[in-house]
Amino acid sequence: MATEEEKFVAASDAADEYAEELIASLEQQSLEDIDDLINHTDNRDFELWEELGLDPNLVVEDYEQENERDLDWSLGLAGIFAAASLQFFLDNRQKTIIEPVLSRIDATDGYKIEAEKLKIASKRESDVGAQKIKKSKVIPKRHSRTLSNLSNLSNLELYNELVDIGALSKFDTIVSNAVGSTSRMIAFPAGSPQFKEALSNTISANSRNLKSQNRRSVEAICVAMLIYGRSGQLMMWLIERDSNTCIFCRGNSNKIKTYAKWRLDGLPGAEVCLGGDLCRCHLVPI
Numbered sequence: 001m002a003t004e005e006e007k008f009v010a011a012s013d014a015a016d017e018y019a020e021e022l023i024a025s026l027e028q029q030s031l032e033d034i035d036d037l038i039n040h041t042d043n044r045d046f047e048l049w050e051e052l053g054l055d056p057n058l059v060v061e062d063y064e065q066e067n068e069r070d071l072d073w074s075l076g077l078a079g080i081f082a083a084a085s086l087q088f089f090l091d092n093r094q095k096t097i098i099e100p101v102l103s104r105i106d107a108t109d110g111y112k113i114e115a116e117k118l119k120i121a122s123k124r125e126s127d128v129g130a131q132k133i134k135k136s137k138v139i140p141k142r143h144s145r146t147l148s149n150l151s152n153l154s155n156l157e158l159y160n161e162l163v164d165i166g167a168l169s170k171f172d173t174i175v176s177n178a179v180g181s182t183s184r185m186i187a188f189p190a191g192s193p194q195f196k197e198a199l200s201n202t203i204s205a206n207s208r209n210l211k212s213q214n215r216r217s218v219e220a221i222c223v224a225m226l227i228y229g230r231s232g233q234l235m236m237w238l239i240e241r242d243s244n245t246c247i248f249c250r251g252n253s254n255k256i257k258t259y260a261k262w263r264l265d266g267l268p269g270a271e272v273c274l275g276g277d278l279c280r281c282h283l284v285p286i
């Protein structure tokens with residue numbers, strides 16, 4: 001007999017799987033669209049690019065011709081890759097955010113009935129006594145958005161919203177990941193086949209990054225909605241029970257804290273996990 005916790009994890013995993021299927025269905029389109037966004041300006045969301053501190057009129061070709069390949073060059077080119085991936089993610093919000101969140105809510109909703117049992121079962125490991133949690137909490141207005149509101153936001157508003165609820169790494173983090181993949185390009189002369197190859201490798205790396213970005217966004221949005229728009233206050237950290245879990249995540253296993261406290265201490269994902277974006281841990285409401 002599976003325990004309630006195991007059943008909850010299975011439902012939560014199924015929701016993750018669905019989210020990954022959705023993002024996988026965007027794979028070819030993401031390669032084409034990101035390629036278009038880095039090479040042409042026509043489909044760029046200028047408002048978003050400017051907010052990110054980028055000149056929306058610069059394209060990869062401007063960087064390819066440049067001989068002075070210093071830090072500014074790296075940052076500027078990496079910024080283009082990062083902004084293009086981010087815009088794709090936001091442009092395709094139905095599949096990258098909204099549907100996955102709805103499916104996770106559906107999949108895990110029934111377990112609220114058993115929440116009390118789950119809480120008792122994990123109480124021993126709780127480092128925040130359940131009784132100490134204040135039930136009444138003023139809901140900040142910015143967290144009262146519904147999913148249908150998310151559909152109507154501009155890319156810029158949605159970006160700020162995601163950053164605000166901790167669902168998306170700050171743009172700086174996305175850029176620094178992109179800097180890693182562009183650094184090889186410094187070595188290749190303008191227009192060389194090696195430069196072109198490194199370019200297309202970088203596009204596909206950024207396209208793959210959408211997947212982990214998606215998983216973490218889904219999680220954080222769902223959590224934020226549960227905390228600020230629904231009844232759950234306590235979240236438990238669940239790990240995959242195999243040898244690939246890092247020591248940090250293992251240390252958090254089954255710990256219960258408020259979502260606000262998890263945010264302070266670090267949510268599952270690249271910022272805290274030694275495995276970076278490969279972190280497979282979940283926060284589940286209890």
Ligand SMILES: [Zn+2]
Pocket residue numbers: 245246247248249250272273274275276279
């Ligand atoms: Zn980890």
Ligand SMILES: [Zn+2]
Pocket residue numbers: 246249268269273279280281
């Ligand atoms: Zn983890």
